[in-house]
Amino acid sequence: MSREEREQQIKEAAKKVFLEKGFRNTVMDDIMQETKLSRGGLYHHYKSTSEILYDIMDEGNRMREKAVKSTIELRQGLSFNEIVTETIVDKILSENDFIPIYAMFLQEIKQDKNLNNLYEKLKEKSTKTILELFNCTDNSENIVSSLDLIINFINTMILGCEILQVRDNFRNNKDILKKMILVVLNNKEE
Structure with a gap:
């Protein structure tokens, strides 16, 4: 092997x-x-188990990156904020082997300094990947702050889906969810 x-x-x-x-x-x-x-x-x-978990999370991020690229290619007629919104909603509502593990990981970072450090590395890597995927050459504090808010929002929604089991409710209200996210994105530009 x-x-x-x-x-x-x-x-x-x-x-x-x-x-x-x-x-x-x-x-x-x-x-x-x-x-x-x-x-x-x-x-x-x-x-260590932390090393394994990091690799699992990294693999999940690579899988998500492919999904984002696909979203960008399929929705070329949409505005930047609409594409970002579609990407966010897709991630929130996705169901795969990584999501329950990711939710578990998010719950553990408060208790475990090593996992918190891994989280920060993954978040930094995700931010860099998002900037590259959307061809953002402006690495300004405003864009990074917006991404930080978006990542925190996504993580909160994923925890809601996994812990509170509200994924079906979110799925049934997908259009409202998109409008909420668009409001946040449009207000961050001002």
């Missing part, structure tokens, strides 16, 4: 264990048992 395949196997096993036990209650031995790898085999690839 190649390195990439083995690491993917470990990440898949970790996702399963994180969802069953919670991140905080998962130790490397749990992942070792799920993968059937030896201790050395597992530790050769990852030294």
